[in-house]
Amino acid sequence: MIPTHTPAKKSFVLPTPALKAAIEKEWASGKKFSPSSMPLTALAYTAIDQMDGNKEHIAEVLLAYVDTDTLSYRSSSQSLQERQKKEWDPILAWAGSKFNALWQTTSGVMPLTQPAALHDAIRAYLLSLDNMRLAACCNLASGYSSVVLAMAVLEKQLPAARAYELSRLEEEAQAEQWGRDEEADERSQRMQAEIIETGQFLRLLEAV
Numbered sequence: 001m002i003p004t005h006t007p008a009k010k011s012f013v014l015p016t017p018a019l020k021a022a023i024e025k026e027w028a029s030g031k032k033f034s035p036s037s038m039p040l041t042a043l044a045y046t047a048i049d050q051m052d053g054n055k056e057h058i059a060e061v062l063l064a065y066v067d068t069d070t071l072s073y074r075s076s077s078q079s080l081q082e083r084q085k086k087e088w089d090p091i092l093a094w095a096g097s098k099f100n101a102l103w104q105t106t107s108g109v110m111p112l113t114q115p116a117a118l119h120d121a122i123r124a125y126l127l128s129l130d131n132m133r134l135a136a137c138c139n140l141a142s143g144y145s146s147v148v149l150a151m152a153v154l155e156k157q158l159p160a161a162r163a164y165e166l167s168r169l170e171e172e173a174q175a176e177q178w179g180r181d182e183e184a185d186e187r188s189q190r191m192q193a194e195i196i197e198t199g200q201f202l203r204l205l206e207a208v
Contacts, residue, residue, distance in 0.1 A: 002027045002041075008049040015132060018207030019044070022200070039197040040204070047135035058134060059126040065147035066114050066122055070167050074107040080173045081107060087166055094157055095148050099125070103148070122147065129154075132205055139198045143167070143191050153199065160199025164192055 002024050006012050014020040019040070026038040035042035051058065071088045074081045092103040101118035129137060133154060140150035140160065144167040152158045158166070168188065175181070 006045050006048050010048050012044070012048065014044060015130075016205055016207055019201070019204040022204055039194065040201055043135055043139065043198065043201050044132070046138075047131045051131035051134050055127055055131075055134065058138065059123050062126055062137065062141055062147055062150075063119055063123055065141050065145065065150075066119055067112055068145070069103075069148050070144060070146040071148050072103060072105045072112055072114075074105055075170055075173070076107055077173070080170065083173075084169055087169060091148060091152055091157070091166070095151065098151075098155070122151075125151065133202070136198050136202050136205075139194065143195045143198075154202065160195050160202070161192070164195045 002020070003012050014023065023038075023040050023044060026041050029037075031037040033041065071084075071092055074084050092105070096102050099118055099121035101115050101121060103118070104112050104114060106112055126134065126137065137147075137150050137154060140153055140163070141147045144150060144163060146163075146167055149158065149163040149167055153160045153163050171184075171188070175184075
């Protein structure tokens with residue numbers, strides 16, 4: 001039996017039967033609630049308790065990724081930079097077309113400042129999201145260090161798991177060159193699991 005209220009005592013009303021059924025399945029497991037044991041429930045709680053009334057602030061937090069987006073910063077290694085160009089440029093081109101603004105990229109360490117028009121367009125996009133999708137966007141942008149990849153998943157340009165792979169091109173190249181780090185791999189696996197659950201959450205929002 002799923003709760004009738006969130007931790008903040010708001011009504012726990014879910015937007016689709018599919019999401020409700022999936023969350024009921026989480027609670028039927030008999031596990032004690034935690035974000036790791038019930039990720040769909042946790043994300044729905046976040047959407048209901050933290051998004052409503054805070055969208056302006058949350059949009060501003062997410063806009064910080066526009067100038068620091070993973071996809072804008074390229075490696076100094078020519079081979080990796082070529083791979084980043086091949087894998088990332090089509091996503092930036094899609095985002096540029098959607099928001100009618102060119103994304104700048106750099107291979108140096110100096111920070112970029114993307115065009116004001118791009119900030120404005122993405123702000124408007126983020127504010128247009130409902131609370132459930134905005135909560136998912138927060139998870140994805142944080143996991144990818146990229147608002148571009150998060151939006152690509154929301155707009156069905158990429159599966160969530162594939163976007164995670166793209167966000168980690170540099171880390172994987174370093175692991176291939178210098179060897180793998182067990183703790184880093186464990187952290188990555190936990191993040192990947194959260195990303196996959198967020199992707200499922202979005203699919204459940206679309207399900208009839």
